[in-house]
Amino acid sequence: MIAIPYLTALTTYFSYGLLFAFGQLRDFFRKFIDWWSSNNLQGYAPICLGLEDFYIRRLYLRIQIKASNQYLIIHSEKASEFEYASGDWDCFGRPISSAPDAWFDVVERFSNDNNKTLTRTTKISRCLNLGSYNYLGFAASDEYCTPRAIESLKRYSPSTCSSRVDGGTTALHNKLEKCVANFIGKPAAIVFGMGYVTNSAILPVLMGKGGLIISDSLNHNSIVNGARGSGATIRVFQHNTPAHLEEVLREQIAEGQPRTHRPWKKIMVIVEGIYSMEGELCKLPEIIAAYTYLDEAHSIGAVGKTGRGVCELLGVDTADVDIMMGTFTKSFGSCGGYIAGSKELIQYLKYTCPAHLYATSISPPAAQQIISSIKVILGEDGTNRGAQKLLRIRENSNFFRSELQKMGFEVLGDNDSPVMPIMLYNPAKIPAFSRECLKQNVAVVTVAFPATPLLLARARICISASHTKEDLVQALEVISRVGDLVGIKYFPAEPNKQEQDESLKKLD
Amino acid sequence: MYVKAVPTTDLNRNTEWFTYPGVWTTYILILFFSWLIVLSLFGCSSGMAWTIVHLAHFLVTYQFFHWKKGTPFADDQGIYNRLTWWEQIDNGKQLTRNRKFLTVVPVVLYLIASHTTDYENPMLFFNTLAVFILVVAKFPNMHKVRIFGINADH
Numbered sequence: 001m002i003a004i005p006y007l008t009a010l011t012t013y014f015s016y017g018l019l020f021a022f023g024q025l026r027d028f029f030r031k032f033i034d035w036w037s038s039n040n041l042q043g044y045a046p047i048c049l050g051l052e053d054f055y056i057r058r059l060y061l062r063i064q065i066k067a068s069n070q071y072l073i074i075h076s077e078k079a080s081e082f083e084y085a086s087g088d089w090d091c092f093g094r095p096i097s098s099a100p101d102a103w104f105d106v107v108e109r110f111s112n113d114n115n116k117t118l119t120r121t122t123k124i125s126r127c128l129n130l131g132s133y134n135y136l137g138f139a140a141s142d143e144y145c146t147p148r149a150i151e152s153l154k155r156y157s158p159s160t161c162s163s164r165v166d167g168g169t170t171a172l173h174n175k176l177e178k179c180v181a182n183f184i185g186k187p188a189a190i191v192f193g194m195g196y197v198t199n200s201a202i203l204p205v206l207m208g209k210g211g212l213i214i215s216d217s218l219n220h221n222s223i224v225n226g227a228r229g230s231g232a233t234i235r236v237f238q239h240n241t242p243a244h245l246e247e248v249l250r251e252q253i254a255e256g257q258p259r260t261h262r263p264w265k266k267i268m269v270i271v272e273g274i275y276s277m278e279g280e281l282c283k284l285p286e287i288i289a290a291y292t293y294l295d296e297a298h299s300i301g302a303v304g305k306t307g308r309g310v311c312e313l314l315g316v317d318t319a320d321v322d323i324m325m326g327t328f329t330k331s332f333g334s335c336g337g338y339i340a341g342s343k344e345l346i347q348y349l350k351y352t353c354p355a356h357l358y359a360t361s362i363s364p365p366a367a368q369q370i371i372s373s374i375k376v377i378l379g380e381d382g383t384n385r386g387a388q389k390l391l392r393i394r395e396n397s398n399f400f401r402s403e404l405q406k407m408g409f410e411v412l413g414d415n416d417s418p419v420m421p422i423m424l425y426n427p428a429k430i431p432a433f434s435r436e437c438l439k440q441n442v443a444v445v446t447v448a449f450p451a452t453p454l455l456l457a458r459a460r461i462c463i464s465a466s467h468t469k470e471d472l473v474q475a476l477e478v479i480s481r482v483g484d485l486v487g488i489k490y491f492p493a494e495p496n497k498q499e500q501d502e503s504l505k506k507l508d
Numbered sequence: 509m510y511v512k513a514v515p516t517t518d519l520n521r522n523t524e525w526f527t528y529p530g531v532w533t534t535y536i537l538i539l540f541f542s543w544l545i546v547l548s549l550f551g552c553s554s555g556m557a558w559t560i561v562h563l564a565h566f567l568v569t570y571q572f573f574h575w576k577k578g579t580p581f582a583d584d585q586g587i588y589n590r591l592t593w594w595e596q597i598d599n600g601k602q603l604t605r606n607r608k609f610l611t612v613v614p615v616v617l618y619l620i621a622s623h624t625t626d627y628e629n630p631m632l633f634f635n636t637l638a639v640f641i642l643v644v645a646k647f648p649n650m651h652k653v654r655i656f657g658i659n660a661d662h
Binding site: 001002003004009010013016017051053054056217218228236237238239449450453456 | 509510511512513514515516517518519521524525528529530531533534537538576577578579580581582583585586
């Protein structure tokens with residue numbers, strides 16, 4: 001539940017209203033100017049209907065460019081402290097030039113035309129990485145995984161150059177599927193080359209016309225895309241509210257299909273393990289109903305005592321969840337996605353799913369990386385590095401979250417979740433926070449509308465097992481300073497324990 | 509001081525911002541401040557200022573609520589391309605709290621404008637015309653209706 005100060009809500013709406021009004025005004029004048037100047041596009045239809053790209057042209061770019069001016073309007077008393085950087089880096093799409101480990105190299109860019117185009121320089125700055133999904137630290141070179149990945153690269157070549165059914169199934173792929181099924185705790189699994197495609201190609205196969213999909217309101221775009229492509233009726237329930245899910249289920253079962261009112265052919269509930277924009281865990285024990293599809297993209301490998309995901313953390317039996325989906329990009333340092341379920345389900349998917357029949361299979365070194373990282377997590381490589389990593393990420397997340405909350409930031413997410421969004425709200429604070437942090441060598445990812453609701457723009461921090469305590473303390477100092485400058489400490493800060501003891505001593 | 513922001517079930521990003529707390533207050537405050545600005549810029553009587561605000565509000569809300577169709581995003585694949593903003597809010601459900609609020613605002617503005625100009629013509633005529641068009645456009649029976657094919661699709 002997000003508690004937003006009322007005044008902040010009003011100023012945020014006002015800022016967006018101003019940006020929207022300016023955008024409309026500029027579009028209006030642009031229409032006039034284009035009407036006057038001739039164009040040699042006779043006979044060609046326009047690429048976009050007039051309104052479609054309005055957000056990209058007028059708001060997205062504008063927040064990058066002009067927001068620094070607007071920030072001055074709103075916080076004029078801090079204007080003297082706010083320095084304009086001469087090489088204004090914008091905050092979206094920064095290129096990096098090293099592996100996304102705990103510290104990485106960000107390429108500096110400069111712009112000659114007020115941030116419309118940015119040119120890369122050869123200078124790099126070494127920054128603390130708080131944005132990559134590197135939960136267990138497998139993103140950089142690992143002493144067990146990398147030699148084995150290189151060996152499989154030499155043996156099997158970088159690509160199988162074929163789809164799974166033609167010539168793209170190697171021994172590695174079979175081994176990987178068994179390994180994944182074993183790790184998840186389900187009878188069988190199937191692996192695809194891309195995580196997004198896993199959702200958007202599986203859902204049309206499982207559900208069809210006459211089915212009902214009930215999905216959480218904050219589900220990822222891949223799920224929304226797959227659900228829309230399936231042709232089933234989609235109903236949305238309020239985020240993480242089992243009571244509303246029950247209400248929607250009862251209503252839909254009673255009503256039946258839209259026009260004919262016949263009973264539904266199949267009903268499926270789709271939820272995610274950890275919601276990537278909220279950092280919240282799903283209330284899985286209360287949500288299991290009908291057929292359940294659990295998307296564990298962010299929670300597999302990162303939560304749970306042995307890293308087996310949200311089911312282990314919440315004590316849910318994996319046999320209760322019918323279809324478990326996940327990706328390998330976050331905790332395993334690879335690419336691709338998987339679906340785990342019963343043997344009959346996987347057998348069915350293998351001869352109907354287009355991602356299996358027509359898409360190229362997952363690259364062999366990537367597959368080997370996944371197998372090796374699962375072995376490290378389970379401790380089968382002979383060391384206890386896996387258990388150490390899991391312990392470290394849990395400790396790091398809890399420490400960071402509690403410290404941020406003590407400083408007065410509004411941080412979302414449950415305990416134990418490595419994703420923590422810090423609420424920014426105002427559109428002008430988004431690039432301000434991002435740039436100020438980058439100046440002090442901390443790289444954060446800021447997310448705004450339309451990935452989040454209009455009011456609730458945030459900076460999302462992903463904690464990794466490869467962050468040391470010193471890294472986190474340094475990050476906390478930087479974020480605290482930048483937070484004071486930008487003005488995002490919406491909650492009262494808790495006083496330091498040391499100061500409390502000193503004041504007690506003074507009384508004595 | 510703090511309000512709770514509950515995530516909505518509306519998938520249409522063009523309209524879901526209207527369900528969060530603070531929108532109604534912002535709308536009313538914008539109207540009030542624009543009246544103050546008109547008063548200070550034109551130096552007219554307060555009645556004329558209210559009339560100007562009312563007519564400007566009519567033009568702006570008609571353009572954005574009832575004329576412009578579709579959404580400013582490309583990635584919802586054009587499923588709302590035939591619907592105006594008014595037809596999109598609350599997923600097309602009629603007579604919700606948001607819709608009732610938005611219907612009441614032009615009527616209240618009309619009453620203030622006509623009261624402060626002492627019901628004189630010609631301001632009264634224009635105000636009445638504006639409020640008539642706006643309120644009729646917001647009727648539930650006018651959902652997806654295009655009179656004489658005005659603003660219909662190709």
